[in-house]
Amino acid sequence: MTFSDALTVLKPIKQDSVILVFAEGKFAEEARASGAQIVGGPELVKEVEEGKHKFDKCISTPGMFPSVTKLARILGPKGLMPTAKKGTVTEDIPGVIKAQTAVFDVRGDKNGVVHTIIGKISWDQKDIEDNYKVIMDQMKVLAQERFVKRDWIKNIYISSTQGPGILLINNP
Template sequence: MEAGSKDSTIELHLKCRPEKGQHQIRGSFIMPNAFKKSGFLVVFAEGKQAIEAKEAGADLVGSQELIERIKSGELKFDKCISTTEVLPQVAKIARILGPKGLMPTINKGNVTDDVKNAVLYAKNSFEFKADKQFVVHAGT
């Protein structure tokens, strides 16, 4: 039996009580059954890794040509992944991607040489993040 319509949204609001000096709460996980629409995924890669990313389900794959499209403002996306060899080129547009929270970093796990698994995880993962009052807001 289904409750609600097909376009319903699931939201989670969770109040956390952190210890003094605790880092910001954020992360991601994969649900056993996918229930959300994944966003537009861009992968900055070249050569064999670009082919792997396209086969894994990335929406758009490239390197310098994608950077030029982002500079001109014609490309909008929700998530991005970069390989380590292309990251120095992507760093040129850090001022554009950084404020939007889209800049690939090693700490977030979206700079990798295992592009296939990174694309599969990015397409199916559920992300959460706490605000300044340590309330976790997440929705799909």
């Protein structure tokens, strides 16, 4: 069974994320002050439609959302379409920007295999361990909510990019 969800980590994995916010007025000012790199209203919708911007995260205010829905065919397949379910359609722009830097998507394939990043080799061991613990706690909650089996984790491997997988835990 495949699944997809968003997890929050203590130390952001991708620290150079480009955040785009569809907002006007005071919300646009808050977005800029909170660190959003690309901020705009209806003109930004047109620019995104034309492919003028590259970004990793996308947030919208409820007032701008009707205009943003025109971009569903562009943003949807990339997993960037703002939605109320993900919490990316909101008036709390600063809170969401802060949260989005520590959030990443995780997907499980049809065989139940989840590939995810827990850190970088240049990080302190404690940061990697903390992210691992937080991710595992959240994965356990997801599993209890969605699946019946108790032994949903069979094995845990760790590896560097293009490196060999090393068995951490066998039937945890």
